[in-house]
Amino acid sequence: MMMTRTRFHLHAFIKQQQAVKGNSFLRPLKTPLSHSQQLGLQFSSTHTTTFLASLLHSDSFSNGDHRPQSKFQKVTSLDDALNLFDEMTQRRPLPSVIKFTQLLNAVTKMKHFSSCLDLFRQMCAIGVPVDEYSLSIAIRCCCRLYRTKDGFALLGCCFRRAVVPNVVVYNTLLDGLMLEDRILEAERLFKKLIKHKLCEPDVVTYSTMIKGLCKFGSNDIAIALLRLMDERRCKPDIVAYNTILDSLCKDRKIDDAFKLFNEMVFDKGILPNVITYNTLIYGLCLLGRWEEVSKMLKEMEDVSISPNFRTYSILVDAFCKEGKVDDAEAVIDIMVERGVSPNIVTYSSLIDGYCLRGEMNKARNVFDSLKCKGLVPDVVTYNSLLNGYCKNLEIEEAMLMFDEITKKGLKLNIVTYSTMLQGLFRVGRRGAARKLFDEMRAQGLVLNECAYGIILDGLCNNQHVEEALSLFHLVGDSKLNSNIVVYTILIDGANKCGKFDIAKDLFNALTLKGLQPNLRTYNVMISGLCGEGLLEEAKQLFLKMDDSGCPPNNVSYCVLLQGYLKNQHYDDVEMLLQEMDGRSYSLDASTLSLFIDQIAAGSLDRNMLKLIGRLVPKELMGTLA
């Protein structure tokens, strides 16, 4: 309801605000629809059509950045910068610190943080009187190199040189702490700034704290800080709001996001920008709320905000994840028509989309065509294709791809290794997997939750549950082992290897660990209990699901039914089927075939056939006939 009201008023409201704020939203010229755009309307799904319609009606992309270029923006390579620096140091008198700062800035823009620090040191050595500007750039470089500690050392340098660190310097350090996940220290510094009046926190200080809080999943505290800054007469801006909106969207709390969005626009009079829209569109895509995505695209058009390459990329990715690669291709065509260049990210999504459908030739074609588009695949692109080959069990191709990554001078990361490991495990090449795992560790790569899960799962599925358990014990009492997914993999693995006792111990350990079983954990455990013929316990666990706020899904019913049928325990079967009917669930192929066998053998009442018939999904209708 809220959404409808918003959609209805927003256009007019924003238009009115724009009029007040002058011409900053000048509408770009309309371009006529191209032939391929018109063709775009003929795509498959209904929501696609609405989508493309929204896209087709919006204006062409305009970059809009016409700021004058400083001399230092012409420095396009590190070599240029270093040469210029040398030249500057030889001039007499020395150029002002401002000139040097501009150069340092150009070098950091190119992300050459170490070099920038070298230059800064040289500046100090030759006696350039550094100020809070050049110092804050140097501190920022330390932070970006994950050496915030050195940033604090430079803060000491500030004091020695009688430069009083200002709010920008502190903001940079706060950002560095957040980058290193040192949220508690950031909080301490933030409080210290206020308590000791070291500087007056400004909108960037608050936004940096908000970003960190969101990163740690504390959306509520982030929102509280947003209120606090308002009270302290530091008006939150679009960045502060976008940060929280992004976090809410990523947490799939889209309704909360829209509530905040309304507050931002209607109560605070802050106009959304393209990032706000991208964020909300991303959140809606994540939930598959396509109609609303269309509305947002339309709304962007209404308020004259052109979609940018990220907007299109989000749509491409969302389509690919849905398996609608043709629609994703259509979005890319529209981008190109409008002069918005798809980048490597856009094409990586497309490759992913093809891989997901097992269309490896098409994925490969996209990959091979990158070069003539002037795009260089990065390690993520390679990982996508590698993942495709692995999932489609084309292990030889996958290994060729794996080798190619290093040949291209790219660094294999944890995702590359875990993708390849998963592939090797899937085809049962445990020896090769072991070798790769050792290589990965020799590279100094640290296991993350996903890689760890893949390895445990791979070992279990290759009948090496003991080895999985040794790894689990080796990892010990760490964050990696405080994850329900890890436990579920092991419980499942132990069951599949016939080690039910181990599965049961692991399941019982969950409460001690303070971990909440998820749907999959319950299903795996119910399956294990049924496998042991412990039907009463299986039933009790099944009943517990509802009470634990994790109601049984389709799989839970099928697992329990299979347990009952295999153990000739028919008492609850009809009741379960009726419940399934009530919940609009359906039987899967293996459960259905068990039913058919038992009815044929005369173990089950034929009267149940009608009920079973209602639970057969369309695609399995043939089986029943």
Place this chain on the structure above:
DNA sequence: TTAGGGTTAG
């Protein structure tokens, strides 16, 4: 007349 915060891909 030089510095700081926000959005996309595994």
